[in-house]
Amino acid sequence: MVSFIVQRIAQGIVVMAAMSLLVFLGVYAIGNPIDVLLAPDATQEIRTQTIARYGLDRPLYEQYGQFVWRVLHGDLGRSFVFNMPVTDLIFMRLPATLELTLAAVLGATVIGIPLGIYAGYRPQSRTARWIMAISVIGFSVPTFWIGLVLILTFAVTLGWLPAGGRGETANLFGIEWSFLTGNGLKHLLLPALNLSLFKLALMIRLARAGTREIMLTDTVRFARATGQSETTIIRHHVLRLISIPLVTVFGLELGSTLAFAVVTETIFSWPGVGKLIIDSIQSLDRPVMVAYLVLVSLLFIAINFVVDLCYVALDPRMQKG
Amino acid sequence: MSEPLLSVYGLKTNFDTRHGLLRAVDDVSFSLDRGEILGLVGESGSGKSVTGFSLLGLIEAPGRIAGGSIRFDGQELVGASIDILRSIRGRRIAMIFQDPAMTLNPVLTIRQQMKLAYDAHQSGNTGDFTARALEVLSKVGIPDPAARIDAYPHQFSGGMRQRVAIAIALMHRPDIIIADEPTTALDVSIQAQILAEMRGLAQETGTALIWISHDLATIAALANRIAVMYAGRIVEQGTTAALIRAPRHPYTQGLLNSRPDRFPPKAKLPQIRGAMPSLSNLPQGCAFAPRCQFATDLCRSAIPPWSGTLHDGFACYHPLERTP
Ligand SMILES: Nc1ncnc2c1ncn2[C@@H]1O[C@H](COP(=O)(O)OP(=O)(O)OP(=O)(O)O)[C@@H](O)[C@H]1O
Ligand SMILES: [Mg+2]
Numbered sequence: 001m002v003s004f005i006v007q008r009i010a011q012g013i014v015v016m017a018a019m020s021l022l023v024f025l026g027v028y029a030i031g032n033p034i035d036v037l038l039a040p041d042a043t044q045e046i047r048t049q050t051i052a053r054y055g056l057d058r059p060l061y062e063q064y065g066q067f068v069w070r071v072l073h074g075d076l077g078r079s080f081v082f083n084m085p086v087t088d089l090i091f092m093r094l095p096a097t098l099e100l101t102l103a104a105v106l107g108a109t110v111i112g113i114p115l116g117i118y119a120g121y122r123p124q125s126r127t128a129r130w131i132m133a134i135s136v137i138g139f140s141v142p143t144f145w146i147g148l149v150l151i152l153t154f155a156v157t158l159g160w161l162p163a164g165g166r167g168e169t170a171n172l173f174g175i176e177w178s179f180l181t182g183n184g185l186k187h188l189l190l191p192a193l194n195l196s197l198f199k200l201a202l203m204i205r206l207a208r209a210g211t212r213e214i215m216l217t218d219t220v221r222f223a224r225a226t227g228q229s230e231t232t233i234i235r236h237h238v239l240r241l242i243s244i245p246l247v248t249v250f251g252l253e254l255g256s257t258l259a260f261a262v263v264t265e266t267i268f269s270w271p272g273v274g275k276l277i278i279d280s281i282q283s284l285d286r287p288v289m290v291a292y293l294v295l296v297s298l299l300f301i302a303i304n305f306v307v308d309l310c311y312v313a314l315d316p317r318m319q320k321g
Numbered sequence: 322m323s324e325p326l327l328s329v330y331g332l333k334t335n336f337d338t339r340h341g342l343l344r345a346v347d348d349v350s351f352s353l354d355r356g357e358i359l360g361l362v363g364e365s366g367s368g369k370s371v372t373g374f375s376l377l378g379l380i381e382a383p384g385r386i387a388g389g390s391i392r393f394d395g396q397e398l399v400g401a402s403i404d405i406l407r408s409i410r411g412r413r414i415a416m417i418f419q420d421p422a423m424t425l426n427p428v429l430t431i432r433q434q435m436k437l438a439y440d441a442h443q444s445g446n447t448g449d450f451t452a453r454a455l456e457v458l459s460k461v462g463i464p465d466p467a468a469r470i471d472a473y474p475h476q477f478s479g480g481m482r483q484r485v486a487i488a489i490a491l492m493h494r495p496d497i498i499i500a501d502e503p504t505t506a507l508d509v510s511i512q513a514q515i516l517a518e519m520r521g522l523a524q525e526t527g528t529a530l531i532w533i534s535h536d537l538a539t540i541a542a543l544a545n546r547i548a549v550m551y552a553g554r555i556v557e558q559g560t561t562a563a564l565i566r567a568p569r570h571p572y573t574q575g576l577l578n579s580r581p582d583r584f585p586p587k588a589k590l591p592q593i594r595g596a597m598p599s600l601s602n603l604p605q606g607c608a609f610a611p612r613c614q615f616a617t618d619l620c621r622s623a624i625p626p627w628s629g630t631l632h633d634g635f636a637c638y639h640p641l642e643r644t645p
Contacts, residue, residue: 218418218424219423219424219426219427221374221418221424222416222417222424222425222486223426224377224379224410225377225379225415225416226410226411226437226438226489227407227410227441227442228411228437228438228441229407229441232437232441236433236437237426240426240428240429241426241428244428316473317427317428
């Protein structure tokens, strides 16, 4: 177990090193940030000065070396545009994305898995057909379109829910959260719903496929032959067995949504990191892009690590020795 | 003689599939007394497992029990409510399956699985779960059960896994255990061990066994009586001694002839020529006729009726002579 963790951490370091290089090179190739930093009418002297100040005149490998050095010391640089430390900028925006993402992914999981299990348990029933219809819609209709429809229906036409923003927030652990106030919850509902539809569809599919497969196994037959009730069989056998693939997808979805909730955040003017990264790409705010991508890589590695640990906890066959 | 523990009469189980209505079990009748061992033998696809599942009401769509009667200890099981069936499954009639690697849940410990089976029947429980679990585990020959009960199935060998399944089956002291080829997936030496142990356990606990196998030699070594199935029907039934010594149905004779122990090592094994027809494409009349050297036009036109008693008889127009 310890060797497993050590091995995973070592792998993570290698991946991070590779990612940082790729990110650095990739962002470097996007364009020259100097045009953003300077007014068009800046003199040649100011220009040279600025380039030197940001180290942009140094050879590429040196710039990369300095970048890694600073990152290792927890310094991801300052935003060109906002002129403040990038980490502050990102962590200011992160809670908004975090609560939106968690609401969407958890909601999709908590609702999707029971629906999927039902659809897999009674595949011929009318309810199962409705559930599958929902999942087809969730899969095939684009997120931005659903977002617009949600706004038009619930915000514009019915006027039940706000169309954008975070609403009122309340403080917990020194961070502002929307889900702690009634008004904030109202603001959270539509974007979370929008973001969760695809995940809901995915969870339904996976749970259904897993359930169908497991219901046909001898494990279930044997459990039935010992007189166990259908509820027991679903709770103790089916749920345990399908949880292994579900945890993987949960982790992947959590990671990718945290990183790329851009579309929903834009439509609902949700002030999260998704909007930040889009803005920084438009303004060629290089440190923000780099820091963001590095943090996202770190996030993925961390989530994968947790998923692996869950695997080991859920599947005893993985616990060697 | 009192009423047998289990009597099956005219049982029919059909599967409504794309290939038409498959009569997997067709007009099957037999009975079982307390403590008796009945061997159910037949080729793959002859309907042995479906017969076993039917007894527990474990037939799922597209299958259904289409007729007949299963009387168990004075109670009719065909058409019984799910609650009645559930109260019988595992408590009064238990079942074990072919491949223990597939039947035990890989992500639950032996203790967890035994507890689920134990808790399935609240009413009959007196005393302590752990004590009972350890008792049955040691009864089936699991060494050091107190330590092994918290292990997972993959930490056991195939033979030990099947012993765990047998222990689960024994937990509620059932009247009958249906054993569906429980040794087929195991090594030959382990097969013999488990066979001997099962016979001992059945004797000791007074549990009746329905032992399903495609191997007549195995069955003959174990069972008091044998029923031979072919394409969903029982074609011959009798005491082991009589059936082995003087089979009446040509198919039984064929199965006996293909037993390697009956022939000197060098001799060529006589096989029954041809293969069992598929259920979707059964011939008219006797299903065995296309493979039978004695078949006549009569055999090819009408299904032979049962001659004899419920316990003893055959379905053939041209039975082999009883050699004295
Ligand atoms: N779920 C099902 N759907 C459709 N047909 C089925 C189903 N289960 C069984 N059958 C039919 O019933 C027939 C008998 O099956 P069964 O499993 O009882 O055979 P068996 O004698 O146990 O064979 P084996 O030795 O291979 O286990 C099969 O040939 C098949 O045609
Ligand atoms: Mg079978």
